[in-house]
Amino acid sequence: MSLGFGFALLALGALSTACTSERESSPVSKPKATETLASTQPMNLVMIGLDTLRADHVGLYGYERPTTPNLDRFAEASVVFERAYSQASSTRPSHQSMFQSRPPSAAAANYLALAEVLLENGFRTAAFTGGGNISSRLGFARGFERYEERDTGLAGTLPMAAAWLREHRDERFFLFLHTYDIHLPYDPPEPYASMFSENYEGVVTGPKTRSLLRRVRELDGFEGKSFDLETNDRERVVALYDGGIRYADNQLAHLFRLAEELDLYRDTVFVFFSDHGEEFWDHGTTIHSHSLYQEQLHVPLILRTPKRDSKRIADRVPLMDLSPTLLELLALPVPSAFEGESLVGLIDGSDTGDRIAIAEQRALKSWFEYPWKFIRSTDTGRVELYDLEKDPLEQNNVADTHPDIAITLSDRLNARLAEGSGDAVPELEPGIVDPEHLERLRALGYIE
Numbered sequence: 001m002s003l004g005f006g007f008a009l010l011a012l013g014a015l016s017t018a019c020t021s022e023r024e025s026s027p028v029s030k031p032k033a034t035e036t037l038a039s040t041q042p043m044n045l046v047m048i049g050l051d052t053l054r055a056d057h058v059g060l061y062g063y064e065r066p067t068t069p070n071l072d073r074f075a076e077a078s079v080v081f082e083r084a085y086s087q088a089s090s091t092r093p094s095h096q097s098m099f100q101s102r103p104p105s106a107a108a109a110n111y112l113a114l115a116e117v118l119l120e121n122g123f124r125t126a127a128f129t130g131g132g133n134i135s136s137r138l139g140f141a142r143g144f145e146r147y148e149e150r151d152t153g154l155a156g157t158l159p160m161a162a163a164w165l166r167e168h169r170d171e172r173f174f175l176f177l178h179t180y181d182i183h184l185p186y187d188p189p190e191p192y193a194s195m196f197s198e199n200y201e202g203v204v205t206g207p208k209t210r211s212l213l214r215r216v217r218e219l220d221g222f223e224g225k226s227f228d229l230e231t232n233d234r235e236r237v238v239a240l241y242d243g244g245i246r247y248a249d250n251q252l253a254h255l256f257r258l259a260e261e262l263d264l265y266r267d268t269v270f271v272f273f274s275d276h277g278e279e280f281w282d283h284g285t286t287i288h289s290h291s292l293y294q295e296q297l298h299v300p301l302i303l304r305t306p307k308r309d310s311k312r313i314a315d316r317v318p319l320m321d322l323s324p325t326l327l328e329l330l331a332l333p334v335p336s337a338f339e340g341e342s343l344v345g346l347i348d349g350s351d352t353g354d355r356i357a358i359a360e361q362r363a364l365k366s367w368f369e370y371p372w373k374f375i376r377s378t379d380t381g382r383v384e385l386y387d388l389e390k391d392p393l394e395q396n397n398v399a400d401t402h403p404d405i406a407i408t409l410s411d412r413l414n415a416r417l418a419e420g421s422g423d424a425v426p427e428l429e430p431g432i433v434d435p436e437h438l439e440r441l442r443a444l445g446y447i448e
């Protein structure tokens with residue numbers, strides 16, 4: 001499936017058609033006329049990944065707590081995708097799928113990714129990240145001239161990114177910012193830690209939260225030992241998570257000020273997204289990476305681009321459509337390896353309708369074709385089917401009463417995944433990474 005390529009060619013219709021054959025023969029070809037586009041097309045790209053941010057905890061997505069005042073203001077001038085879904089519920093496969101525009105099982109560390117396309121098209125490229133499961137050791141630095149991995153959160157990476165932006169403002173650039181500020185261990189500084197749970201007294205305090213939740217999840221040898229938190233402790237967990245969101249949002253104010261100062265909104269596409277959500281007992285447990293339910297897949301996707309009005313788009317879209325979208329907005333050809341379909345038609349109003357979103361997490365595979373969500377475990381053979389129109393919280397598995405629909409969607413999922421030409425990527429093996437990297441993963445709660 002290379003619909004994105006067709007969209008890109010349409011967008012390039014105003015340019016010389018002489019380089020069409022070159023574009024088709026090479027996965028990444030040099031643009032011939034980007035200079036002439038300067039006045040009408042955005043030139044640069046800034047992507048901000050807020051790791052582990054579920055959409056329904058964001059103000060502009062309707063959350064009752066004031067978690068994101070700065071992002072909400074930014075979104076007023078942006079295109080907001082109200083129903084964007086990640087293709088995996090953990091960091092590595094979701095980012096890989098998004099940057100490579102492929103289903104997770106068809107993505108791999110050595111496959112062409114967005115940064116490489118931009119680098120080959122003359123962009124200066126840099127990433128300031130939290131490392132961990134998007135470490136350079138896992139292939140994520142490919143295409144970046146500079147790839148920083150810091151455990152400082154945005155408080156440490158934003159000043160570095162700001163210095164880099166000032167240095168490269170007059171060139172064509174791609175900046176990727178990524179933070180685990182919202183991710184476990186839910187330990188933001190004050191006043192954010194107690195902002196939403198002022199009078200709490202109990203066991204859930206910053207440093208302890210991670211091990212308590214891992215115990216709820218029955219990780220680290222806790223298997224079979226029934227343990228869970230009381231209601232007030234659960235509320236505290238959510239309050240700490242929300243405090244982390246507000247903390248990250250507060251940092252973003254610095255980025256927005258810099259954008260104004262450097263006049264970036266004039267010629268730069270800004271994108272905020274998250275790689276997956278987080279469970280808070282929606283299906284009986286916590287954290288992420290163990291299921292493909294909506295609380296782990298529904299993520300914010302906010303895009304601000306010159307020459308386009310603010311808009312809210314209710315159509316359902318997969319995150320793997322983002323990279324082709326950005327290339328089209330930047331008037332660059334979409335490589336044939338990218339399987340997603342540009343969202344520019346939805347932004348411009350020339351296209352409409354929900355798109356199918358697949359998701360994969362280890363043995364779990366899902367096919368989401370609204371209103372139906374089909375989930376299958378290749379380990380246990382368990383099959384689930386939910387009617388999200390009647391059951392948006394996925395509480396009633398109706399696979400037994402709608403076997404025809406379950407079989408149809410299973411067949412579609414099989415056919416789609418069979419198209420992927422990539423080798424399945426093994427999950428992260430602690431044995432293959434070095435001690436420093438292990439320490440980072442431990443701090444994030446992936447291993448103990």
Ligand SMILES: [Zn+2]
Pocket residue numbers: 051052090091092275276
């Ligand atoms: Zn993540």
